[in-house]
Amino acid sequence: MSLVLNEEQSYLKDTARDFAKNKTPVSHFRGVRDSENLECFDREIWKEMANLGWSGILIPEEYGGSDFGVAGIGVIFEELGRTLTPSPMFSSAVVCASLIKEAGNEDQKKEYLTKISSGDITLAFALEESSRHSPTNLETNAKKDGDSYIINGQKTFVLDGGFADFLIIAAETGKGTSLFIADKDTKGIDIKVTPMVDSRNAANITFKDLKLSSSNLIGEENGSDQIIEEVLDISRSVISAEMFGGIQEAFDLTLNYLKERDQFGAKIGSFQALQHRAALMFSEIELCKSCVLESLTSFDEGSNDIPRLASLAKAKIGEVFHLVSNEAVQMHGGIGVTDEYDIGFYLKRARVAEQIFGNVQFHKDRYAELTGY
Amino acid sequence: MSDLNAFRDETRDWLEANCPESMRTPMSQGDVVWGGRKVEFKDPDQKLWMDRMGEKGWTCPTWPKEYGGGGLNFEENKVLQEELMRIKARPALNSFGIWMLGPALLEYGTEEQKMKHIPKIVKGEIRWCQGYSEPGSGSDLASLKTKAEDQGEEYLINGQKVWTSYADECDMIFTLVRTGPLEPKHEGISFLLIDMDQEGVTTKPIKLISGKSPFCETFFDNATAPKENLVGGLNKGWSVAKRLLQFERNMIAGMGFGSAASGSSKKSDAKPTSGLATMAKRYVGEKEDKLNDSGLRNKIIDHDMNSQAFALTLRRAAEESKKSNQGPSAASSIFKYYGTEHNKLRYEIMLEAMGTKALGWNGAEFGPEELAITREWLRTKANSIEGGTSEVQLNVISKRVLELPQ
Numbered sequence: 001m002s003l004v005l006n007e008e009q010s011y012l013k014d015t016a017r018d019f020a021k022n023k024t025p026v027s028h029f030r031g032v033r034d035s036e037n038l039e040c041f042d043r044e045i046w047k048e049m050a051n052l053g054w055s056g057i058l059i060p061e062e063y064g065g066s067d068f069g070v071a072g073i074g075v076i077f078e079e080l081g082r083t084l085t086p087s088p089m090f091s092s093a094v095v096c097a098s099l100i101k102e103a104g105n106e107d108q109k110k111e112y113l114t115k116i117s118s119g120d121i122t123l124a125f126a127l128e129e130s131s132r133h134s135p136t137n138l139e140t141n142a143k144k145d146g147d148s149y150i151i152n153g154q155k156t157f158v159l160d161g162g163f164a165d166f167l168i169i170a171a172e173t174g175k176g177t178s179l180f181i182a183d184k185d186t187k188g189i190d191i192k193v194t195p196m197v198d199s200r201n202a203a204n205i206t207f208k209d210l211k212l213s214s215s216n217l218i219g220e221e222n223g224s225d226q227i228i229e230e231v232l233d234i235s236r237s238v239i240s241a242e243m244f245g246g247i248q249e250a251f252d253l254t255l256n257y258l259k260e261r262d263q264f265g266a267k268i269g270s271f272q273a274l275q276h277r278a279a280l281m282f283s284e285i286e287l288c289k290s291c292v293l294e295s296l297t298s299f300d301e302g303s304n305d306i307p308r309l310a311s312l313a314k315a316k317i318g319e320v321f322h323l324v325s326n327e328a329v330q331m332h333g334g335i336g337v338t339d340e341y342d343i344g345f346y347l348k349r350a351r352v353a354e355q356i357f358g359n360v361q362f363h364k365d366r367y368a369e370l371t372g373y
Numbered sequence: 374m375s376d377l378n379a380f381r382d383e384t385r386d387w388l389e390a391n392c393p394e395s396m397r398t399p400m401s402q403g404d405v406v407w408g409g410r411k412v413e414f415k416d417p418d419q420k421l422w423m424d425r426m427g428e429k430g431w432t433c434p435t436w437p438k439e440y441g442g443g444g445l446n447f448e449e450n451k452v453l454q455e456e457l458m459r460i461k462a463r464p465a466l467n468s469f470g471i472w473m474l475g476p477a478l479l480e481y482g483t484e485e486q487k488m489k490h491i492p493k494i495v496k497g498e499i500r501w502c503q504g505y506s507e508p509g510s511g512s513d514l515a516s517l518k519t520k521a522e523d524q525g526e527e528y529l530i531n532g533q534k535v536w537t538s539y540a541d542e543c544d545m546i547f548t549l550v551r552t553g554p555l556e557p558k559h560e561g562i563s564f565l566l567i568d569m570d571q572e573g574v575t576t577k578p579i580k581l582i583s584g585k586s587p588f589c590e591t592f593f594d595n596a597t598a599p600k601e602n603l604v605g606g607l608n609k610g611w612s613v614a615k616r617l618l619q620f621e622r623n624m625i626a627g628m629g630f631g632s633a634a635s636g637s638s639k640k641s642d643a644k645p646t647s648g649l650a651t652m653a654k655r656y657v658g659e660k661e662d663k664l665n666d667s668g669l670r671n672k673i674i675d676h677d678m679n680s681q682a683f684a685l686t687l688r689r690a691a692e693e694s695k696k697s698n699q700g701p702s703a704a705s706s707i708f709k710y711y712g713t714e715h716n717k718l719r720y721e722i723m724l725e726a727m728g729t730k731a732l733g734w735n736g737a738e739f740g741p742e743e744l745a746i747t748r749e750w751l752r753t754k755a756n757s758i759e760g761g762t763s764e765v766q767l768n769v770i771s772k773r774v775l776e777l778p779q
Contacts, residue, residue, distance in 0.1 A: 003689035004696050255775055267778040275771035282770055283707040290685035290704075308645060312678055364674045371677065373650035373664050 050119025409500025
């Protein structure tokens with residue numbers, strides 16, 4: 001796979017960098033957080049992002065998207081990750097758009113992909129059922145009842161689930177997993193917002209005798225396990241790109257601080273105890289960059305090693321975001337633990353993002369299994 | 374593209390006709406061909422293969438033709454390497470001349486110096502060693518004291534070098550010597566080529582913790598070198614040395630990553646495997662398809678993931694420098710540090726997997742591979758010392774790349 005960006009990807013990255021710098025610097029995130037807007041994102045900004053075409057990057061042109069590929073959306077997320085730009089883009093335009101694109105029928109694609117692409121609706125994926133990622137052996141189940149399905153179960157950590165217009169629900173249907181789409185206001189759906197430490201919205205969602213027509217089934221009954229895995233890998237790769245942006249920004253902020261802060265009559269960056277730790281982080285960041293690029297481009301270039309590369313990226317980036325966010329706070333000293341200063345935001349985001357679709361250990365284990373041990 | 378295909382066909386035919394069958398078999402460390410006046414070939418095919426490749430310039434495929442190199446561009450060299458790998462050809466010639474001195478001469482040498490020395494490196498006629506470190510000048514290399522005094526036609530050299538690899542088997546030595554005793558320490562150093570075949574030069578092997586002696590002490594006692602052997606200008610040796618150290622660091626960093634670095638861009642149907650895990654399974658067994666030691670398994674996972682990440686980074690740096698047409702990218706500054714630390718860890722993991730089997734010193738109760746691992750484990754400890762310690766590498770990253778204050 002290519003480890004340098006092509007022109008199109010470089011252009012998307014530059015556009016995203018300008019946008020993040022001018023429209024959504026970290027102060028934007030702070031403002032949204034302080035506004036007590038439970039949605040945790042700004043609808044005006046989201047509209048602008050959609051107008052730039054970002055919500056349609058993974059969506060084919062016939063449904064209003066641009067089909068620029070996973071690497072295309074990945075480099076945008078990297079830039080948005082630098083400034084912690086909050087939006088429903090990941091849950092809606094990456095996870096759910098991919099699920100519908102891979103599994104949906106023509107009517108569903110026309111109906112939902114077009115509106116996801118335009119930014120008119122947002123979707124959230126109700127998958128997780130426990131506090132640690134576990135995409136198989138779901139307890140939420142759907143039972144066939146004439147031309148309908150009755151769904152019961154509980155979901156947690158549904159990203160952007162508090163305010164999405166539609167939910168895609170993963171449920172057990174006896175011989176495998178099936179996907180259903182439901183309007184959030186359907187009777188039988190109870191949504192409880194769970195404000196998270198990174199000031200983004202997630203939700204616990206209970207389905208009690210939720211009755212859905214069979215036209216709400218996406219893909220084949222019992223037939224979505226493989227598709228979910230594939231979409232999870234795309235999502236893991238893209239969230240890794242976002243995290244990689246956060247890593248770089250936290251590191252850059254810290255480097256600047258090391259060059260500015262005086263103690264003992266010298267810049268603290270002249271102290272070898274800090275220099276070597278900074279150099280170690282730099283080394284790890286260089287490795288991360290290669291892992292993210294290889295994983296992002298593996299989808300568009302048709303690698304046969306996609307799952308392993310996604311796990312490599314998610315594990316490596318998770319581990320290094322851990323390291324860098326901790327060191328960033330420590331090297332900032334007292335102001336590092338103040339709310340007034342931005343660096344703590346990266347620590348918080350690092351931990352939540354690490355949990356998304358598998359933490360470090362989950363992906364290490366998966367990497368080993370895929371390598372035959 | 375069709376040119377490249379034609380080149381591939383020609384290369385394949387030539388290799389088919391010229392690479393002896395015995396040179397397509399796995400080799401041990403003792404089979405490495407280093408060339409030079411004192412070379413002893415274990416097999417006449419080794420000489421044949423070296424001579425043929427040297428004549429073609431393919432021992433140094435990308436060096437200019439006028440100095441005996443292959444004159445190949447990036448893409449052609451890639452094809453050549455792929456074709457060599459395809460027939461599992463042994464390297465025809467290894468040497469410090471190829472890895473270090475040659476690239477530095479191409480950048481800093483005069484036309485005469487290039488014409489004189491480079492063809493002999495390509496053909497394996499002269500074997501070079503490196504004289505940098507001194508007993509009192511390790512990490513603080515610029516404090517070196519070996520002096521070269523201007524005697525009109527030539528330099529008179531007195532002093533001692535240490536950690537000169539294979540000095541006892543080499544013909545020539547490239548050295549850093551003090552030519553400006555009154556200048557600031559970095560500005561009084563010159564880069565000088567010295568013939569070792571003279572009375573004033575003696576060598577003495579140093580026995581290492583591994584029991585082997587790849588390094589020597591080298592003594593200069595009124596040795597001489599003609600003035601034309603000064604490279605890069607009087608008192609300008611530090612710039613040459615810094616550049617050359619980059620070549621050396623890239624070489625050391627690449628140890629143990631050879632095929633991973635070049636091969637990983639291709640699509641392959643082969644199921645991914647882990648060398649470490651396969652080996653560890655033999656010693657600790659399996660349980661439900663997983664290595665039967667979860668702690669060890671986790672260490673192997675970390676190591677495998679970092680191996681892949683590092684190999685990708687080597688490839689990325691190559692792609693980046695090719696695209697930008699500039700020198701090494703920022704990523705390359707981590708290679709020496711990361712590559713050597715990673716290689717050390719690899720052997721520690723092997724030791725953990727093998728237990729006491731990896732701790733034998735000699736005797737028939739241990740397998741030859743086991744004994745080799747013990748020795749190689751000890752040898753790796755020098756990886757993060759030679760060519761600039763890990764700590765020096767971190768200093769370099771801090772100052773040159775991150776631009777942290779002095």
